[in-house]
């Protein structure tokens with residue numbers, strides 16, 4: 068039986084450390100502030116944004132949600148982002164994805180001030196993945212590392228297989244594991260014989276958005292399995308990994324819900340604090 072890596076417990080530990088750091092910042096008169104821009108009324112997005120607001124409040128971080136209608140023009144959305152860029156009280160700006168079809172996501176993400184880019188999605192931060200040191204790693208990717216570290220799972224020298232290459236999860240996660248000296252294989256929709264790769268993984272990260280994609284046969288005995296999938300099946304939330312069979316074979320596994328998800332929100336808070344610290348307490352030439 069695999070060890071279950073409980074995201075709520077790990078997130079609570081992250082929050083405890085963060086609360087101390089936020090108290091210390093307050094002594095230096097730094098009050099970190101996050102702004103979330105939410106376009107449209109997608110139910111899942113609204114629910115994620117609510118959990119972000121809730122955690123910010125618990126930690127004493129300032130958080131503001133700017134709600135824009137689904138038919139907002141690209142230029143009006145951009146104007147809202149530029150207002151946040153220019154507001155010195157704002158440390159971190161997150162544009163909740165996905166955006167409506169008529170909006171060019173790449174263009175919008177490029178509009179966020181790279182020093183306030185709490186998601187790490189601006190091309191300047193993406194470029195810095197290549198040297199292993201973005202200002203922040205994307206929240207889910209950072210959460211995966213936090214889980215591995217707090218589980219004392221080694222990364223350097225391990226074979227890590229990432230299934231999925233999205234901008235939000237798969238691609239940055241592969242870059243982070245590489246920066247931590249894993250041997251990384253990135254699989255995706257067109258990978259032939261997926262199981263041949265996943266079976267070699269000491270660390271298997273699955274972010275494909277397909278329920279039941281990975282089963283016990285696809286996993287090496289003792290592997291650390293990180294399930295990033297969020298799929299609704301018959302009204303239930305399930306990951307991309309067939310938990311009931313894989314839990315018998317893996318060495319450690321994250322459940323869905325209660326695995327990576329809670330860490331994603333906690334790391335958004337951690338990234339916000341980090342950006343506040345960098346922007347307010349370090350000199351320009353030390354960044």
Ligand SMILES: Nc1nc(=O)c2c([nH]1)NC[C@@H]1CN(c3ccc(C(=O)N[C@@H](CCC(=O)O)C(=O)O)cc3)C=[N+]21
Nearest residue numbers: 115161162163164165186206324325326328329331332
């Ligand atoms: N700019 C941007 N940055 C993001 O980081 C971002 C985004 N857009 N758009 C959507 C995805 C998805 N995401 C999640 C956040 C929390 C949970 C989470 O808390 N999940 C809970 C359950 C949630 C539920 O019950 O629906 C869990 O897994 O236990 C999941 C997914 C952040 N994302």
Ligand SMILES: [Mg+2]
Nearest residue numbers: 098099100156
């Ligand atoms: Mg502030």
